[in-house]
Amino acid sequence: MVENFVKPKISQLCEQCHSRKAQVKRPKNLQKICKECFYDVFETEIHNTIVNNKLFYPGERVAVGASGGKDSTVLAYILKLLNERYNYGIEIVLLSIDEGIIGYRDDSLATVKRNQQQYQLPLEIVSYKELYNWTMDEIVSCAGIRNSCTYCGVFRRQALDRGAAKLEINHVVTGHNADDMAETVLMNLLRGDVARLEKSTTIMTSSAGSPIKRSKPFKYSYQKEIVLYAHYKKLDYFSTECSYAPEAFRGTARELMKNLEAIRPSCIIDIIHSGENLVLKEKKIKQQFRKTSPKKVINNENDKHHDNKHNEIEIRPDGSVSLNKGGFIDGNRCERCGYLSSNKICKACILLEGLEANRAKIRLDNDTSSDGAAKLTRTLEQLSF
């Protein structure tokens, strides 16, 4: 090996250690660095994020939301590595959700099962079928492909919490990376989602009513670096996109980000920096307006309503109801399933009710019509002449 060694030119050297040939260009600051420095930088930056934000405490049990994709595979690998290297003293468990998408999720779950063996970590799989009695394939055949992400998103959030609760774990870490974070900041601005705007960049979210907190150790890690890391370390991950259409609007935001990134690769952390500095004005005027207007109505009509003022329930255009006029209160529970909800009935139960109402009354034996596009693709792939 040493005999064949060709001395690199000075201009080809790693800009970090200046002693080895550069092989990777960091998107974050366009620095050209060598493989060794890349591993060092990538791992240490995640370690620093974990330590600076005090994500873990010794003895904590942590569930890694594992989908078998690149982000969660690298996350599981690196958490195990850092836990051993820096003695976090945490216990890591893999937690997977089986949405029931034939041809997509069954394959990616196989990857997770291999990861379980490779990293010697316990694995728990929670399926939509056992939790909600619906698979995503069934939901799509019933409600159509357009809303698939709405259902899947709402159900997955709950499923992860329920899976963690089952394992008696209070902390779920997910593989959301800097690109996802920046995309969310842009999306919230474009959609005017004021409620989520301030919170969109927080690294750890927890709710007073729920014992389960979530964190994102990859908040500042570029997707490109995660992929590179997985590639160089030859990690075993599943790289197919979900076969159901991605949310159309998110698609446009992603396209915008790609175009911006091509011009200025640092824009991803720039957007996150901006996101951390977005602060909302206090809503003083609006509250005054709300306080006075119901009174006027009460005075004009009868006084009976007066006592009931606090019991008034607002019905929102989407059919959900407000529980409390004083604004969002942390820790409310769904009346049906007991899951955390800001409304009387949680979003998942509302969606399920809609689905149940439309479930086919009669079902054919051996019916496969509800299988999604992924199944068909796989069948076609196996055909040969």
Add this chain to the structure above:
Amino acid sequence: MSDVQICSRCKAQESVTVSRKEAFCKPCFIRFVSGKQRKQMSSDKFKLKFGDNFEVERVLFPISFGSSSIVLLDILISLINEQLTNPRAKLGFDLNILFIDDTKIERYENELSTLISNLKSHYRTEDLPIKFTILDINSFVSNKKLLNKILINPEYESFRLNEKTEKYEVKELLNACANRASKHDLLQLITKSLILDFARANNLSTILWGHNMTTLAEEVISLTVKGRGSEIYARLTDGEVDLDEGYKVENIHPLRDISKNEIITFIELQDLSKFTLLPAIRPINLMNKQKTINEVVSGYYEVVDHEYDNIVSTVVKTGTKLAEPVKKFHGNHCSICSSKIYNEPKDWLRDITYTSNKGPQNEIELELFNDWKELNQNLLKELDNPNNKPIDMCYGCIVTISSSNKAALKWPILEERKSKDDILAEFIIDDEED
């Protein structure tokens, strides 16, 4: 739909355009757009004054000769003409128009001087109490004493180094930029700083910005992308801002409710296109990589606003709901763009970027390392120069400057905040008064 539609406002004339699902005839449309401007400038200080006991509001209108600012000019002149018809009253405000002349840097298809003389004869500006100033963009670097070389070390600390410079122009300053996007960012900073200095030097207390709803929405996303999210609130909130101790300016965006399409219709109906300055480079002919951040965002709106209605107005509305991140301000101002620094950027960047390394691991690597050290002596010395003076820099400027050739960027930096005389002394005023 039938071909002939009656204007839904006056119910008399044939409509010529449809906007916000409403059919308009020409006079009603012009009135509608002007009404939006009047709403934003409804304060008494712009209204007609009677008697002798009053102070005239001194207003600055920085014009770019883009469609939006030409529409605003047209509306403002008609407002002045209307106010002048009352013989007993006096004009409500004193209008100062300022053009930052960047024709030495940006190429335009048409000639600025012909455009201005056309404009003057069309509106008969000689008869109107309007002051028109053209300011060469190079006045930004005319005070050579202030020019400093800007350095940022790997630890994200920034320094300035005073170096004697003989001849220096904005064009050379921009040469340090890696691409059009950074060039545009710096030009925006320069233009804005000149406008504010001009306002201060001339005691102007209101600035009318020509942005329309679409360009404001473009600014919100572009500022976010450039790491300047904390500035959005200032860009979108109309009202008084303390520029410097005791010196206050009121910002107004009279066209903030008017969309780009409405601007285009207005230009067509009033036949104003001959007064707009046409950039020689059109974003549509560029590859994505050659575009500026603003151009990419503006292109995005063009595609998306048909499918997902009202994105532009949603973004502007969201922007106006933002406030200053007061808690993250620790009293420092950026030496480059003089905006407030929030969330100390060098600490933030240092926290998320690891810059150490294990160094050479064997003899070959050590040899390479020493070779590198020898070859880069000058660079290392430059960063260690005792004459380097530390400066504060905001996140947005660190981003813009990091992407440029750091060894070549020079910027005027003041030791202390500018006094009014300092500002006046800097200006090469290429005045054209009427």
